[in-house]
Amino acid sequence: MTFCSRDSKEVYRDHFVPGTYCCSQCGYELFSSRQKFEHNTPWPAFSETIHKDSVTKHKEFGCFNAFKVKCGKCGNPLGHEFLKDGPDGKSRF
Template sequence: MKKISILILALVFISCKSEAQQDKENAEEYKIQKTESKWKAELTNQEFRILRKAETERPFSSPLNDIKQPGVFVCAACGNELYETEHKFDSGTGWPSFDRAVENSLAFSSDRKLGYQRSELLCGDCGGHLGHIFDDGPKETTGKRHCINGAALEFIPKEKS
């Protein structure tokens, strides 16, 4: 019995993945890096919780759900251009949804917060948490749904010519 307990304990330690180490390694990849206190000073409480702590806003709470006018959605933390209105669609989920991002604007990770692995979307410039990507988007386009927290974005309307 003692050997089994030691074996189980060893397996638990081996299988543990240090998220802190992963975050430290990922942080070195981003061109915009700031301390947690600097991010906290620059972002609203909700933006900080979502972008830096990977929380999720309540569904149907973002005013960005209703935006249909031409423009670009940028990272609320660093201004990186992430999504264009032409690729936005109503997924019925309560979060702004897009079928694709601006090319080379995102970074990808994964999380297991709900007990299964999900593909996490991050800002490619600052590493801020945006949301997740799913395979239930419009079949006539990419088939992907980028489910994004509205508080992680700011909208910049396209100037009329």
């Protein structure tokens, strides 16, 4: 799962400090830094969420291989999941 910033100023792509990534709106735990992996796009990428309900995914209108991803608690938009973008070429969840 990769994520893109809404304003194209992504600061977490190369950020690998141990910790937890949380929703900027409500503080809900989303991803562990242990599930982060290097990716050849300008966005940070994760293979798993912390909680089963950390995020929700909604099919992207007009795009057959992408989902809009939102915080599972407050619905804050986080970015997109692109199919087959995991570290082994497969979508994770």
